[in-house]
Amino acid sequence: MFELFKRREFGDYISDTFQFFRQTGKHYLKTYFTISGAMLLLLVVASYFLFQVYFDFTLNTGRDGNANADYLQGYLLDNIAVIILVAVFLFLFIILLSMLNYSIPVLYMDLYDQNKGSGFEVREVLQNFRKKFGKILLFFLGTVFLITPILFVVFALLVLLCFILIGIPMLLLAIPTAFSWIILSFFEYLNNDKGLFEAYGDGFYHIKNQYFPIVGSAMVMYIMIQVSMTVFTFIPYMFGVASVFTTIENPQANADGLSTMKIMMTVVMVISMLASFILNNLLMVNQGLVYYSRREFDENISSNDSIDSIGLE
Incomplete structure (x- = not known):
């Protein structure tokens, strides 16, 4: 079992983050x-699809100038209601996904502590998310x-202040x-059973x-x-750039190169977005270890548990 409650310093926060994933990564992921x-x-x-449309418009505007700009303006005015509806849906979708992405590590580590290991099911994390959804939403809004x-x-x-370097x-x-x-x-x-401002104070x-071990590790x-x-x-970005420069003298080949560049740029943007959500778990677990470490500093939880276990023996 991975030890959550442990007094850690700067190096421990980093090494224990990777140790957590080595020991519990399969179950966590x-x-x-x-x-x-x-x-x-x-x-x-x-x-x-959104990035494909964006790069299509960008490349076509570069070639055809104001014609495409006028077409886009007309399209936006004719479909403003649909565009607003899609924008609202995407906004709410991103908010919900972000709430999930930030909540799962917190709920998982709490259950890991309660069960003294990874002996719990996915549904328990989901149940806790539903039960605490109101608090999660309030925290995000706050x-x-x-x-x-x-x-x-x-x-x-x-x-x-950056203009005078000190910033x-x-x-x-x-x-x-x-x-x-x-x-x-x-x-x-x-x-914990705390209010929003009390939690921010803690x-x-x-x-x-x-300060420096916590902020430095982050x-x-x-x-x-x-x-x-x-x-x-x-790698996909360099493939896209290479396809443009190797076909620049041939108009037909250049069009194919721009098409390849568009696809590769789309792939790069999608990979970046997906990776940011997934790799964010490293930061969340790192800060989770900070939270449990600070509780150990303040409450001596592991020491008290050891004393209790000796008493039971």
Whole structure:
């Protein structure tokens, strides 16, 4: 069994994240893809067609100029109701998928703690998601309408400070700090009987007591994820670019090259979007380990459990 409650430092947060997936990855990924796999597949299909339409319009506008721009304007005006309906549906779909994507790691790790291992079924995670859906929705709404505006103001000030250089390192630290604060607050909110603002206060308390290990580990995990995504998308992107430059002197071949470029760019965008959802689990588990580690620092849970087990013997 993987040890959730453990006092960790910077290196432990990173190494234990990968150790968690080595020990429980098969069960975790089965749970994740069983719950969100259908929605991810729908996202891939919808994204592919949307990006195809976008690149079609972009390439055609580049060749035909204002004619295509006028056609697009007319099409949008004639179908405005349908476009708004589709946009609202896609917005709600992305919100629901994001809620699932951020909630599954929290609910999974909580059940892992309660069952002292991965001896639980996918349906139990789903049941907890349905039971806590109201809290999850409230947290998302609170974050969007209360916390996000504050963060926008802070980031805007830091961007202005970049002109005198001091804002650059502060901005680099502010991004993972904001992410860690929100995610730790989410763990506190879902796993305990706390109000929204109390959870945000506890999330801030956790970061304050171990700032650089927590924020540093989040930053390292984010860099690893971005490097992985670059590797996944670099090969199809280079194929697309090569197809354009190798056919540039032949008009017919150049059209085929642009078509290949369009497909490859679409593939790159779809892979990037899908990878961002899947690899986000690394960051969520990393911050989950921060949450359980900070509880161990504050409550000595593993030590108390050891004493209780000795007493039972």
